[in-house]
Amino acid sequence: MMKALVNKKSSEQASETEISVNHQKLIDATIETIAKRGLADTTIAHVAKRAKVSQGYANFRFNSKDNLLISSLQYLSDEYKKSWQKIFEEKNIDPIDRIIRIIQNDFSSKIANRNKISVWIAFYSEVKFRPSYLAICQRQDEIYSQQMEKLVSEINNIANQKEFTPKEISETYHSMVDGLWQRILFDPKIYTNEFCKNLVLKYFKSIYVNEDRFA
Amino acid sequence: MMKALVNKKSSEQASETEISVNHQKLIDATIETIAKRGLADTTIAHVAKRAKVSQGYANFRFNSKDNLLISSLQYLSDEYKKSWQKIFEEKNIDPIDRIIRIIQNDFSSKIANRNKISVWIAFYSEVKFRPSYLAICQRQDEIYSQQMEKLVSEINNIANQKEFTPKEISETYHSMVDGLWQRILFDPKIYTNEFCKNLVLKYFKSIYVNEDRFA
DNA sequence: TTTTGTATTGAATAATCATTCAATTTTTAT
DNA sequence: ATAAAAATTGAATGATTATTCAATACAAAA
Structure with a gap:
């Protein structure tokens, strides 16, 4: 359904750009979530919602919550x-x-x-x-x-x-x-x-x- | 079964003393647990174990984990x-x-x-x-x-x-x-x-x- | 258009944990 | 000693949450 996808660069070296978009969106959302709710109350679900991606994706993209926090x-x-x-x-x-x-x-x-x-x-x-x-x-x-x-x-x-x-x-x-x-x-x-x-x-x-x- | 109970004071104003014993044991255990594992990883179960009381009691004694932390x-x-x-x-x-x-x-x-x-x-x-x-x-x-x-x-x-x-x-x-x-x-x-x-x-x-x- | 590969979803899973409470033990009063 | 009251247990409950993964959407290639 509705997707707000970013226009792609040409092709070959596939992306670095829109990969980074989600990557960065998640990192920003993580920092914002920690700032708003505290680390103790920061869940993948909150972060994903703020970054406007699915919960599963947030985890998949960084392999683990821990890794997302470290990043x-x-x-x-x-x-x-x-x-x-x-x-x-x-x-x-x-x-x-x-x-x-x-x-x-x-x-x-x-x-x-x-x-x-x-x-x-x-x-x-x-x-x-x-x-x-x-x-x-x-x-x-x-x-x-x-x-x-x-x-x-x-x-x-x-x-x-x-x-x-x-x-x-x-x-x-x-x-x-x-x-x-x-x-x-x-x-x-x-x-x-x-x-x-x-x-x-x-x-x-x-x-x-x-x-x-x-x- | 085995209980390491503290000898009581006489009676009337029932205790202030042995109430305080468990009270203080739990507070000490909380501080120690936070020091050893971090706040994020401090559970009532850990604290209760360290204080040598049951998990249910730890919660009961302070009404809530939150209250134990504040204390x-x-x-x-x-x-x-x-x-x-x-x-x-x-x-x-x-x-x-x-x-x-x-x-x-x-x-x-x-x-x-x-x-x-x-x-x-x-x-x-x-x-x-x-x-x-x-x-x-x-x-x-x-x-x-x-x-x-x-x-x-x-x-x-x-x-x-x-x-x-x-x-x-x-x-x-x-x-x-x-x-x-x-x-x-x-x-x-x-x-x-x-x-x-x-x-x-x-x-x-x-x-x-x-x-x-x-x- | 059809096919193929990749990105993304979201519901299911399994683990963790605070909290509750009926049952048991211990203490106090009689 | 016995009964009543208080303290304490620990197993069950329900909520929360990271993680998984089959299904779907999408993009690129043919």
């Missing part, structure tokens, strides 16, 4: 990674401006909104019991931390800051971001993205006292 | 609260020493261990969908923040620190602790309790530059 986490992780990778790769930009852009990104509404955060935390909460979740989260973390430390050491050189090692600054920053994201989820009235961003900027200002771009 | 979160919350409340109530102690004790408490092995943290995060992850979880977490937070701000303002007076408001310091501290707890869960090899505690102490040292007790 969704991977997608979320990649999406976040792209956003900061872009900033780290920008050319001709002062390290302090770069780190400010990183901070802005971490508290942009695209990244730090209650839906995304709730999905992250849902996966975090299972990390201890699902090695595959842990692996995805750790891989992300590692690269981010590495680039962050490099950036901070550039700043340390310029600003002639000796008190803190780049690792320490990177670690505290990262922890603060995670903690603030959690707080955005709990109490978005108080913890607006602006509020959180400014808190972090002030933290940097306390480290680099002579630098007023953090103000 | 367990409340217990966890109270336990944590007691630990810091004690420090805030200590007499004849210098505010800086007091805050150091608070930090030590937040990274003591009794509080910041992987089991407890995983249970906290499990509940956090559902906060958006369960008003009762949120209420418990928020109440905790509010009192803690309030006392913390008061303590910080005492320190600010002594240390003559103007850059940061007590609220800002309290917020960043709290976020950092939450973030670091998360990291202890992810990678306990790197994020030892010592490591985390020292990171936070260093943060305070950067705020109160002239105070060397934070070193």
Whole structure:
């Protein structure tokens, strides 16, 4: 009966396109469902309905619910990674401006909104019991931390800051971001993205006292 | 058949004691089960087995699984609260020493261990969908923040620190602790309790530059 | 058009689980 | 000791859900 099918590309290498359409529709629907109902209450049936495919298909397409969840986490992780990778790769930009852009990104509404955060935390909460979740989260973390430390050491050189090692600054920053994201989820009235961003900027200002771009 | 029953108190106001025994056994078992298997995989049957009562009883005793979970979160919350409340109530102690004790408490092995943290995060992850979880977490937070701000303002007076408001310091501290707890869960090899505690102490040292007790 | 292969459906299956409750054991009062 | 009350059991129930798969719709090839 009624099918809303996407027009096909020519042919030969059959598809990559409309395969991806359903693939992506399901991943999006999964993330949306987790955001709306929580991981505990996310069923294949809910996801399939939201993605407008049959329940059987959703399972068939990803082999298992577990695999669908892993793919969704991977997608979320990649999406976040792209956003900061872009900033780290920008050319001709002062390290302090770069780190400010990183901070802005971490508290942009695209990244730090209650839906995304709730999905992250849902996966975090299972990390201890699902090695595959842990692996995805750790891989992300590692690269981010590495680039962050490099950036901070550039700043340390310029600003002639000796008190803190780049690792320490990177670690505290990262922890603060995670903690603030959690707080955005709990109490978005108080913890607006602006509020959180400014808190972090002030933290940097306390480290680099002579630098007023953090103000 | 075999029962390991606890000797009773005399009588009249029937019990409060042995009622509490089963009550507490079930709450302990719930927390342990969540720590070992994750919230998603915590069933009444698992909890009952661990508490050495029948499955039917576990449900009967708390009326519902949901209620058992809420009671367990409340217990966890109270336990944590007691630990810091004690420090805030200590007499004849210098505010800086007091805050150091608070930090030590937040990274003591009794509080910041992987089991407890995983249970906290499990509940956090559902906060958006369960008003009762949120209420418990928020109440905790509010009192803690309030006392913390008061303590910080005492320190600010002594240390003559103007850059940061007590609220800002309290917020960043709290976020950092939450973030670091998360990291202890992810990678306990790197994020030892010592490591985390020292990171936070260093943060305070950067705020109160002239105070060397934070070193 | 007809045939063939692929994508998709949706109903059936089997497993898991919270909850119920009649039956049993244990405790308390007489 | 006996009866009444309370606590506790564990098997049955019904709801939910991931997964399977035979049937169908669709697209491409002949």
